[in-house]
Amino acid sequence: MRKHRWISRAAILATLGGVAFLPGTALALNDTCANAHSRPLGYQFTLTGSGINRYYRFFAASGASYHVNSAPVGANDGATEICNVDVFRDSTCTTLASSGTLGDEDTEDLGGDGDGFVATATQAHTAVVGLGAQPTAFSCATIIQETTLFSPWFFREVANGYDGFVEIRNSDTLTATGVVVTAFASSGAATGSTTISIPGNGTALVQVSALGAPATGFGSVRIATPQKPGTIVANITTLSAVTGLSFDAPFSRRVSPYQ
Amino acid sequence: MYKQRWVISASLWVALTGAAVLPSTAIALNDNCANAHVRPMGYQFSQVGNNTTRYYRFLAAGGASYHVHSSPVGTNDGAPEFCAIDNWLDATCTISAGALYGDEDTNDEGSDGDGFIATSSGVHTTAILNSPEISAFNCETIIQETTLFSPWFFREVANGYDGFVEIRNNHSDTVAGIVVTAFASSGVATGSTTISIPGNGTALVQVSTLGAPATGYGSVRIATPQRPGTIVANITTLSGITGLSFDAPFSRRESPYQ
Numbered sequence: 001m002r003k004h005r006w007i008s009r010a011a012i013l014a015t016l017g018g019v020a021f022l023p024g025t026a027l028a029l030n031d032t033c034a035n036a037h038s039r040p041l042g043y044q045f046t047l048t049g050s051g052i053n054r055y056y057r058f059f060a061a062s063g064a065s066y067h068v069n070s071a072p073v074g075a076n077d078g079a080t081e082i083c084n085v086d087v088f089r090d091s092t093c094t095t096l097a098s099s100g101t102l103g104d105e106d107t108e109d110l111g112g113d114g115d116g117f118v119a120t121a122t123q124a125h126t127a128v129v130g131l132g133a134q135p136t137a138f139s140c141a142t143i144i145q146e147t148t149l150f151s152p153w154f155f156r157e158v159a160n161g162y163d164g165f166v167e168i169r170n171s172d173t174l175t176a177t178g179v180v181v182t183a184f185a186s187s188g189a190a191t192g193s194t195t196i197s198i199p200g201n202g203t204a205l206v207q208v209s210a211l212g213a214p215a216t217g218f219g220s221v222r223i224a225t226p227q228k229p230g231t232i233v234a235n236i237t238t239l240s241a242v243t244g245l246s247f248d249a250p251f252s253r254r255v256s257p258y259q
Numbered sequence: 260m261y262k263q264r265w266v267i268s269a270s271l272w273v274a275l276t277g278a279a280v281l282p283s284t285a286i287a288l289n290d291n292c293a294n295a296h297v298r299p300m301g302y303q304f305s306q307v308g309n310n311t312t313r314y315y316r317f318l319a320a321g322g323a324s325y326h327v328h329s330s331p332v333g334t335n336d337g338a339p340e341f342c343a344i345d346n347w348l349d350a351t352c353t354i355s356a357g358a359l360y361g362d363e364d365t366n367d368e369g370s371d372g373d374g375f376i377a378t379s380s381g382v383h384t385t386a387i388l389n390s391p392e393i394s395a396f397n398c399e400t401i402i403q404e405t406t407l408f409s410p411w412f413f414r415e416v417a418n419g420y421d422g423f424v425e426i427r428n429n430h431s432d433t434v435a436g437i438v439v440t441a442f443a444s445s446g447v448a449t450g451s452t453t454i455s456i457p458g459n460g461t462a463l464v465q466v467s468t469l470g471a472p473a474t475g476y477g478s479v480r481i482a483t484p485q486r487p488g489t490i491v492a493n494i495t496t497l498s499g500i501t502g503l504s505f506d507a508p509f510s511r512r513e514s515p516y517q
Contacts (some may be wrong), residue, residue: 038340040330040367043399049324056334059368061431122431124368152427152461152491186426188460220427220461226427247495252508254429254488257328257372258303 044257051133071112082132116226301514342398374484
């Protein structure tokens, strides 16, 4: 579909400019924010060097959560190889999204860094990968991933006692913060959300009735989790103590094509 | 098995013609439909170029859904690098598969995604275009199946059992062309419906409306031309009479290379 948009843009440019459409593109090292190279979600790539920073652009959707992980693939004997990640919410590297508070779980790789965030706008974002200074160049393997979880179903009917219970486990040993739970009506309208913290190995329970879900109707739930993929697992149980019925709708992660 | 057939065929050919068997194959650039190169499902591949179109062939099954995604892995300074896709429902690039689906809000910068539901089992073709730039760049491409399957519903009208298929759209805009098909335990399709779901919305389909037998169990297939992960779903079977309920979530049929 984008092809047709692109052809339209090219045709307009050619008409207006009277020139053949050849974007003025030159190879540039991505050592500044303006020269960031694009990287698709879920695509693993390698950066080799020592004492350098490189910039990468990716596209994020508002309300969804993302995680950037970079880890050294060691080559130095006994050296402290470090890969560092910073993430910005824009393409100008102005607003820092995350620089280490979320995303370093106990599954962390040696010398690796993981930073996660919940996107507040649908637009280009930028990740900076920094390689620690070493006598010998080494490689940082990096991946940018979506971490958002979705469950397709809850049912609420106050008259018959139905409510949805969102059960959320933190698989890390440390407290996970900034987990955003949002309920949606069947129309797709968000009815409400809450931001929670969960202690290490703890479980949180959120009732969809507490998230503004309509008194009668069905809908779904999204969990935005800035932690590393796999840190948060969740399920919705809908039940009624009146009828004795219960149903389960597990959450799954929206993965990217290259994963 | 194929190797044995090939050896037998080769032996016959040698016996009949007296010639050594050397298939008349030459390497050909896949710059037209006839010369398309084969790509397996779920296999990620890279195309390097600049204003370059290349063709790739893959096999699709009737009733199943597929999605082709291509993204630039940028190297150019500030350039609007684009990877574009066209899909055909055949090996001759005659019948377009359309370009209505596949660009969800998880889209990558400068990328393209096109999905479709195969109307018959057979060879399909995709073409990837690297936009014109001064320098060549990479388009990373993957062809994936997106069909979802749930193994179980139970229907028994006498005791109130029915299956409820709950389907969520994880995209922020409306998605269309989703085909929900019920199957009896024998594997016979009993009926289907095509639905649209608003952004972040949830749809509910009862298997009793899909021709499921009055007593029996079966399964459901959802063909979704959207990007993998856009549609998630579950079946809840329940009876208001007995108070029993069971859940059977859908999972995507993945490919070996994923």
